[in-house]
Amino acid sequence: MEQFLIPCFFASFYQTAWSLPLLVLSYFFLTFFLNICFIPGGFAWRYYHQNPRNPLKGPKLSWPFLGFLPQMGTLAHRKLASMASSLHATRLMAISLGSTRVVISSHPEIAKEILCGNSFSDRPIKESTILLMFDRAIGFAPSGDYWRHIRKTASIHMFSPRAISSLESLRQYIANEMVEKAHKEMKQRGFVNLKNILHKGSLHNVLGSVFGSSDKGNELGLMVKEGYELIGEFNWADYFPLGFLDIFGVRRRCHKLAAKVNNLVSELIRERRKIGDFRMRNDFLSVLLSLPEEDRLNDADMVAVLWEMIFRGVDNIAILLEWTMARMVLHPKIQAKVQDEIDRCCGLDRVIQDSDIANLPYLQAVVKEVLRLHPPGPLLSWARLATHDVHVDKCFIPAGTTAMVNMWAITHDPTVWPDPWAFRPERFMEEDFSIMGFNLRLAPFGSGRRACPGKALGLATVHLWLARFLQEFKWTPSEPVDLGECLKLSLEMKKPLLCYAISR
Numbered sequence: 001m002e003q004f005l006i007p008c009f010f011a012s013f014y015q016t017a018w019s020l021p022l023l024v025l026s027y028f029f030l031t032f033f034l035n036i037c038f039i040p041g042g043f044a045w046r047y048y049h050q051n052p053r054n055p056l057k058g059p060k061l062s063w064p065f066l067g068f069l070p071q072m073g074t075l076a077h078r079k080l081a082s083m084a085s086s087l088h089a090t091r092l093m094a095i096s097l098g099s100t101r102v103v104i105s106s107h108p109e110i111a112k113e114i115l116c117g118n119s120f121s122d123r124p125i126k127e128s129t130i131l132l133m134f135d136r137a138i139g140f141a142p143s144g145d146y147w148r149h150i151r152k153t154a155s156i157h158m159f160s161p162r163a164i165s166s167l168e169s170l171r172q173y174i175a176n177e178m179v180e181k182a183h184k185e186m187k188q189r190g191f192v193n194l195k196n197i198l199h200k201g202s203l204h205n206v207l208g209s210v211f212g213s214s215d216k217g218n219e220l221g222l223m224v225k226e227g228y229e230l231i232g233e234f235n236w237a238d239y240f241p242l243g244f245l246d247i248f249g250v251r252r253r254c255h256k257l258a259a260k261v262n263n264l265v266s267e268l269i270r271e272r273r274k275i276g277d278f279r280m281r282n283d284f285l286s287v288l289l290s291l292p293e294e295d296r297l298n299d300a301d302m303v304a305v306l307w308e309m310i311f312r313g314v315d316n317i318a319i320l321l322e323w324t325m326a327r328m329v330l331h332p333k334i335q336a337k338v339q340d341e342i343d344r345c346c347g348l349d350r351v352i353q354d355s356d357i358a359n360l361p362y363l364q365a366v367v368k369e370v371l372r373l374h375p376p377g378p379l380l381s382w383a384r385l386a387t388h389d390v391h392v393d394k395c396f397i398p399a400g401t402t403a404m405v406n407m408w409a410i411t412h413d414p415t416v417w418p419d420p421w422a423f424r425p426e427r428f429m430e431e432d433f434s435i436m437g438f439n440l441r442l443a444p445f446g447s448g449r450r451a452c453p454g455k456a457l458g459l460a461t462v463h464l465w466l467a468r469f470l471q472e473f474k475w476t477p478s479e480p481v482d483l484g485e486c487l488k489l490s491l492e493m494k495k496p497l498l499c500y501a502i503s504r
Ligand code: HEM
Pocket: 115, 138, 139, 140, 151, 309, 310, 312, 313, 316, 317, 320, 376, 377, 380, 381, 382, 383, 444, 445, 446, 447, 448, 449, 450, 451, 452, 453, 454, 455, 457, 458, 459
């Protein structure tokens, strides 16, 4: 019965006096929706894609208003790579994320144009970034005098070769702790959960270099964890003007976390001032407190800079080492080759030092190959923002557009890297290749003025800890290794790596 009633209702409805205006209205709604679904690149490009002389390519069908947000999940780097390749838009592709215009390059030449030019020297800022104070820290401060000042200060006092080598004893101390924990876990549980060990080790390492020793490690660790969740969480305010609704409570939680961070870091600053021994110490807090009057930061900015260092220093290093160890466990011959190299360099008895790393080219090649296959920032993590109208690869990009580089797509492109899916560190023995951002075929730390300032510190830590792990143990899988990925703030292993550590 109902099958007949519904069409009859609509038929009689359209026979009324309202039928014509309703038909016209439906026509307009339908064409409007069809139009915004079919704008190449999506809704956010509606004013810019009309020019037939602009060769910017983009997918021709997207969700109305949402654009490609529904596709940006934990495998966004892979989805964007396959979209770009199927549209022949690897050089540059336009998409919309809500009302945000985005261009993405999966090509080394165009990536260089974006990262190293002057037009993309700022970063797009999310609401949570501002609430968590990162807009006053190096990563998100606009590229003016303030950004230059804090970046220079950190480069001299935290990331310079002298500063890095002054922290070697801390790295060694934490390596000893991690080795001991691995022994203990083997004895108690029969296998090692490397993810936990690496995260705790990285946290202690960065806390040591930023604050010297601190008994607030656990509290800060929890804050960093919550910060990662909040920054990675979807927030309406970043993509739609309806953001004031705070539907998922991100804003409320950010306020709460920022207050906690502020209290704790300010207390550490006050304590250090009271003790007054900062001129004799080499941690970053002491360095900031001993700067000459004219260079000194106010307390609020100091909190932001110190908090950022902790925030960035933990995740990337732990994640890169976990991927590297997963590869070592999966490729026992390559593991044995690195161990041979280590044994030839310093034997089983002498503990490996920072100064030995230069004599371990194969170990360095292994890390490069891991960075190629599993870059911790596959979309170079922090996007860039066009500060003015600009042409990239002859396409017009309006000011305010977000630009991303899909480093994962570049490092998996067979026209850029032969046999890109194979784990073959030998390729870096055959070719002398710097990963410090000069060649965009592999630039896991970004490139240009906003490239990662922590790259040398990050690599020194990863090289030393990897060498210590391999010198101490032979590693084998305790269950099949799963290379599944999950893109949060960084590209993590989906399942934690569990393995056996057998003393050598
Ligand atoms: C394996 C380790 C690391 C990787 C893969 C990595 C990767 C990156 C990437 C891809 C960028 C963006 C570059 C760009 O936009 O061109 C970046 C920026 C940054 N990184 Fe790292 N990073 C690592 C370690 C560290 C460490 C240990 C620190 C500090 C303790 C750090 C601090 C920063 C900062 C402050 C920025 C922002 C720079 C700016 O905007 O001026 N990173 N990093």
